[in-house]
Amino acid sequence: MSRLENLNVNIRELLANSLEPRDLVELATTSKQMCNSMMDNSVWKSKTNNDFGNLFEIYAIFTKSAGLELAPDLATKFSQEPTNWKEYYAQKNAAVDSADDEALMTQAEKEYSEAQAFLKTFQSDGNVSVLSRVASKMMWILDVFPTHAGCYYILGFILFVLNRLEDALIPLRTGRLVDPGFEPITELQEEIQRILQGYKGSQDETPLLEQDTLSRELKEVLEEIFRNFDRDQDGALKPEELDSFIFTTNGSHPPAPFLRQMGQRFGSNARGWLTRDGFLAFYLEQTLDDPSETRSDLGVHGYDPQSLKKRMEE
Template identity: 30%
Template sequence: MTSLETLPQELFNQMALDLEAADLVTLALTSRKLQTLATCDQLWIEKISADFGSRSTIIDILDDAGIEIAETVAHSTDIVPWKLSSDERETDSSISDMEEDEKTQIFSYTGEGLRCYRARYAKVFPESDDDLVSNTKHADAMIDETKQMLRAGPNANIEVFRDAALRLMVVQDSFPNSAECFYLWALMCFMLNSFKPSLRLLEIGHAINAEFSPISELAAEVRSIVETAYGNEGDAPLLNASGSGPSNQLARVLAIVFQRLDNDRDGVLNASEIGKMVKITNGQSPPAAMISQIIHAFGGQIQSKSGRKVTGWDINSLTNFYIAQTLDDPKETRSDLAKFGFDSQTLKPLP
């Protein structure tokens, strides 16, 4: 029969993650070998993730969406770190006051992994009701502030999203089972058109609390966009992997469409040519005021191939128009492409 003491560290860690922290500490007191195994820094860092959620996963997902907070979190005094900084690696007072032979007898341990776990545990499970009430009020205030910051919507500066994400990290530090944190993180990713990171956060939030309805509602909206914008198996996607630009297939189609619309071959779609585009897609000629509004929303004064300034769109303007439309209603984009003579699903020219 295999003894616990003979297990390699990796297998011992897997077993230990299922134990209560107090039981694991007690186990470490039974022998020197088990003390070595049970007080491995990596074990306690992994146990933080297992017991309180993996902060590194959240940070990585947010980073994929362009919300980079890893460095700030690492230096934050408000968030318990995964690893303690060098100036915090001091011996517990309860241990340092003991005589040397007492320390040897109980196999005392003050490694940074365990100290980090203790700090995390103290925040998540405060000793007094007063601390719990205080933590709850503080968390509610932070969430309200975050919602206020996000009212600017997608037009907010990226720094606003970073600050909002960090506020939620502080909340999640004491309430790792807060589904609302994951919902708001996912909402930020959605605002930044990072749909896949948004869905990953929503999936985690749903696993924490399947009854938190805002998560289900946002997930349905994101999935609807993703399914249409990226298509099913065999369909050509409209957006690139990050959702920030056109797929290669859409870029090729728009280049062809631009050439077809650019009757005078000057490299700029003027008001008349843009009007033609709108008539093809909508079935009727648009009023001049509408054309002017569309031009200035995505273009302006563009230098033509001859060097002359023309009010209109270049290829980037046309692309940006269809990216914006796709993010709002990908079905309409596929419908437009069909009217330009392309298969709405494969984006290949129709025969």
């Protein structure tokens, strides 16, 4: 028994996660040392997160990292972690055991379907309050039905559309644990990993982004491209200069309103012309959305898309 008592905390947490609560408590009664070991607060925190998902972490991601305002009652539940995880586990376990599983599943599926419909309205009108409403509903369901993989998928998808890609993987990983066969989670995880790989670049590629900002190498290349099209060197692309850049990049001449909107949206001077900072802001947004498109643009302008270095003139 002494070997069990001396296990490091990670092994103890894995052991606790694999046991039923009553078995864990029974194991703790075998000796004073085992009781101290298995009743440790960190062990019960790990078991709570393993059995019920870490809604405290997910709540913090949505309210702090993503900046969404979730339903007030969720703040009461998840804004602050409990000090006694064993006691919290017991309360949580009792609440889940006493729930009407059949009725809960029916309600969960209804809310899940409605959430998908709400997300479609966001994609059409961009109303962020829709995301807050949907995220709140998903967390309400998971609070009493922690094995609903679809809810974790919706939460991950919301973070995905908000471009919180690393954060999105957290609920998706939990969803995959509770239901490894839920294919939408796998597909979204693979898409996020593909985009993150595009940001960072492979082993042979120079990264495009560093912590959600343009990498030094990409910024230098974009500034050089900007200077090439800023023919009068006044620090802004007038309509004919911006048109020349877009035509060179995409092979088409955009309408005049589009040229004005570029400056209005990303940054303009007093005359409404796209500034250097606006040009960089445009490429930051494009790269966050589709890094492969930025690498393709660099190739058009004579740079190697992988190394970001200027190609030798032939």
